[in-house]
Amino acid sequence: MRVVIARLVAALAAFAAALPHASAQGDELVFGVYPYLTPTQIVEQFTPLKEYIGKTLERPVAMVSAPDFATFIERTRKGEYDVIFTAPHMGRLAEKRDGYSRVAQTGYQIVVVVLARRDGPIRSLDDLHARSIAIGSRNSMTYQVVAEALKRRGLGLGQDVRLVETASFSNVLQAVMRGEAEAGGTGTLLWEVATDDQRDALRVVFQSGPVPGFLVMAHPRLGEARIRRLQQALPAFGRTSAGVAYFRQTLQTDFRPLDDAAMRRIDPYVADLTRGK
Structure with a gap:
């Protein structure tokens, strides 16, 4: 147990040190994960996906993120990441604006829920007039889906x-529980792993239809052979023992090819992301 804790602390320290600036050392690749979760x-x-990418490309890999969505988008634009795991609209923007190549999409499709306290007055989105809702970032798909539904x-x-706005989507449920907001919008991935206390205290007052899930994209400097x-x-990651554990924990289902049809479904959200910028 002490070894596991020590390794986690060391990984967190390295991760936190990389937050202000994502840069590789020597032949090290940079794997950027968009900050929808806490660093921990x-x-x-x-970490299992990072290690699998390193094994596949036969290169050491540093896993980093960013303090917020806007910074992650900007670092992607600057090409600071070699491979990114990102939200669908941010991945499509990386392709169209920044030249990133498609690698894969998750089998999980994003479904947004709005939650409110069971003992409170909010039973539908209509009840949110003159009230508040917590969302991880205004640059997120969740923000756009909720804004359109409202x-x-x-x-x-x-x-x-x-x-x-909360520090990450991991904080949305707690914001509602603590009364910092009267409702909260998040993806079903986080709601499905909510604690018993959270599920007892909160109820779903809105659920969206599905949109394409998370994307993995690669910077063109990797070269066609490595990207392929x-x-x-x-x-094939899901057929490894590490992959089985990864998908069990993340609930992302699997990785599958990323096609034109999925990207076309994402395009309206990219327009919203870049509007006014």
């Missing part, structure tokens, strides 16, 4: 409904 959760969940009900997110190797290797 990213290290715990994505708009269909004549409510403006940020106008009729106050937005509370990753494209071929990631679907």
Whole structure:
């Protein structure tokens, strides 16, 4: 147990040190994970994938992130990451604007839920008028999905409904539990692993339809041969013991090819992401 804790502490220290600036040392590749979870959760969940990428490409890999979504998008634009695990609209933007290549998408498709306290007055999105909702970032797919759902009900997110941005999506449920917001929007991945106390205290008042899930993208400097190797290797990750454990913990289902149809479904969210910028 002490060895496990020591390794986790060391990994967290390295991860935290990499947060301000994502840069490789020598032949080390940089694997960027967008910051929808806390640093601790990213290290715990994505270390097996980082190691598999390193084994596939026969290169050491440093796993890093960013303090927030906007910084992650900017670092992607600057080419600071060799491989990224990212939200669908951010991955599509990386392809169209920054020249990143498609590697894979998760079998899991993003479904957004809005949660409110069971003992509170909110039973639907209509009840959010003049109230507040917590969301991890206004650059997220969750923000866009919730904003569109509110708009269909004549409510403006940020106008009729106050937005509370949290440090990450891992903090959304606690923000509702603590009364910092009257509702919270997040993906079903985090709701499905909520604690018993959270599930007892909260209820779903809205659930969206599915949109394409997380994307893995590669910077063109990796070269066509390495990118093709990753494209071929990631679907096989789930057949390894590390991959079985990874998908059991992350609930991402699997990795599968990323096609034009999925990207077309993402395009409207990219337009929202870049509007006014």
